Amino acid sequence: MQVIALCRFSYPAEGGFQVEHDSLAERVAYLNAxxxxxERFRLFETICLPALRAQTDPDFSFVVLTGDSLPRHARDRLKALLADLPQARIVTRPPGPHRRVCREVLNAARDDPGAPCLQIRHDDDDAVAVDFVAQLRQAATDCAGLLARHPRVAFDWQAGFVARPGPEGLAAEETFHPYWGVAQALYVAGGTRQGIMNFGHHKVARFMPTVTFSDAPMFVRGHNAHNDSRQKPHVAPVTLPLLDAEGEALFRARFAIDADHVRRVFSAA
Known part of the structure; x- marks a missing residue:
């Protein structure tokens, strides 16, 4: 079954942001500042991409949606970062309604729209464990009877870490957060056009059966100054402890995130 992960990289959608802007031009200027x-490139390089390169099951598609207003130097940098990830493909689109554009991009990425697929939403500052694709496929196999009766079924891994990278390395702590949107996937039946980006990640249980997992940590949720959810007023700061050597080793083994790489990238001028 085809596995497709969609990542939006500074795509100026109409809607889809918790913080609104007065005009499209203002949104584009904000995203391309x-x-x-x-910061997005540093997060993408050190947090998001390493585990994708290290997946124990490499049979997946990684679609990166970006806007046609992304500056040329940024587009070139994005291509360079993805050059050694053969599963990756950059899709450039003009601004448009968030849900419609994401639906179109995901459906265009399906090898056979008449066949079922597994869809993942993945932010550019988040990570999944190196066995996420393998675990997702196993979950779909285990739930074959459920999938046969429903056009959509959500899978949600709820244990992981919140982490903030910086010049000193990784500050992080464990968390348990249901339906957070990271390490979440949807089974989508053949011929079904609405997929994972057509439903709020925290509301999927209202619209379809969900299967949840809480054993091994499966995600890293990036915490940084430009999180969309942190731009609103009165958002409380989060204090995270710096990882020790044991914690850094766990991040390397579970997420392929190297604290030394983080220090180098975030210490650069």
């Missing part, structure tokens, strides 16, 4: 783009 040099300081913000630099």
């Amino acid at each position: 040099p300081a913000r783009l630099e």
